[in-house]
Amino acid sequence: VLYDVSYGVLMQLYVGTFPDAVNLRGKPSSPVFDPISNARTDTQDPQLGKELWAWLEDQVEGL
Numbered sequence: 001v002l003y004d005v006s007y008g009v010l011m012q013l014y015v016g017t018f019p020d021a022v023n024l025r026g027k028p029s030s031p032v033f034d035p036i037s038n039a040r041t042d043t044q045d046p047q048l049g050k051e052l053w054a055w056l057e058d059q060v061e062g063l
Contacts, residue, residue: 015021042048
């Protein structure tokens with residue numbers, strides 16, 4: 001879904017004026033569903049991170 005560029009700053013304004021923003025401390029946020037969202041647990045798996053990094057290295061090899 002593409003939005004008009006005038007909507008581009010809305011997320012920053014929302015989080016910047018959100019009363020509990022001081023408690024976010026690097027957590028992802030989404031004003032649409034849940035102001036303080038949690039990342040999927042598989043994104044915190046170090047082994048998956050290493051596998052992804054290796055795959056990305058393979059993709060850009062020779063560029």
